[in-house]
Amino acid sequence: MTIEAVLSLKGDALPAVGRERIRLLEAIARHGSISAGAKARGLTYRAAWQALDGMASLFGRPLLATRAGGARGGGSVLTDTGRNVILAYHWLDAELAQLTRRLGRECPGIGIAAPRHAAMLVKTSARNALPGRIVTIDTDGFVAEVVTELSPTAQVRARVTTDSLHDLGLRAGRDVIVMIKATLVALRSCPEPLRAGLNCVAGTIAPQAHGANTAQIRLDIGAGLHLSGSPGTAAARDHEFAEGHPAWAVFEAAHVILAIDHVEDDA
Structure with a gap:
């Protein structure tokens, strides 16, 4: 049996934020609305809203902002906090992957593996x-x-x-x-x-x-x-x-x- 190391962010008496909630946030940003992002992740609107409310409580501020209608239509966009939460999660996930790979080399036989969805973060000259x-x-x-x-x-x-x-x-x-x-x-x-x-x-x-x-x-x-x-x-x-x-x-x-x-x- 393989034991997978999984990153989770949590606070006292607050729901944890893990990979699935980060993917929900990314889907909402990509599709421009909570309902479309929730559908892309196979969630109901209510479940998505509860997840977003939990993330806002954990980080102390909204991760999404409502955009008024107009020529380009309304919807939801990431706040600076939302973008930074996604970036921070992927950085930590990448560090966890490196740590567990090192653990696998230096402590073989215990079956702990890197997260299967670990981020591959690179620095690039492309703006x-x-x-x-x-x-x-x-x-x-x-x-x-x-x-x-x-x-x-x-x-x-x-x-x-x-x-x-x-x-x-x-x-x-x-x-x-x-x-x-x-x-x-x-x-x-x-x-x-x-x-x-x-x-x-x-x-x-x-x-x-x-x-x-x-x-x-x-x-x-x-x-x-x-x-x-x-x-x-x-x-x-x-x-x-x-x-x-x-x-x-x-x-x-x-x-x-x-x-x-x-x-x-x-x-």
Whole structure:
């Protein structure tokens, strides 16, 4: 029998937060609403709400914020606390995985194994590293086009080899990290005509956290996610990409890298 080490966060007299609650939070952020996120995780709305209320009690503040309706519709987005809770859980899960693997080498025979869903966290030079879920995969036998949903309003196409497709175990419904270098993302004030292998992701210019002198601009694409890209010139940055204005991020599918966020059960 294998004994699995599992990470759980808890406080006195409060429900514990484990892997399933973190996945619920990620699903709500990805789909943009509690009801859709709950459905994706096979939960009722009531059960999801109770789980969220328990997490808010544990961390002392809301993990989700309600977004009013409008041109892009209403729904729920992660608060800064919600994003930090997800990040902290995955970091701790990765550390637990390393510790248990070391334990297995130095104390063999006791049967303790690393979490089967332990996060694979990496540092990367890509400014854009966004969580998503694969929607469809089309392949001609040599190259595959993988469509990943980042938010209810944003999908990204990646072109990968079929070898990569099989090596990573990519399939519809699998969670991945979408990575694109910001220098390869061009911002446009109007959408470009679609063609094979091109991404054109719509969004709204977000408040710029890194000051006005940065050569890159953040685009709000929904679900609390942002794409960073280049406006081309300083003049375009100042006059065409003011906060709150619509914009489009344009980049090649071949420039998108897909990474596995965690090891899933094959069962």
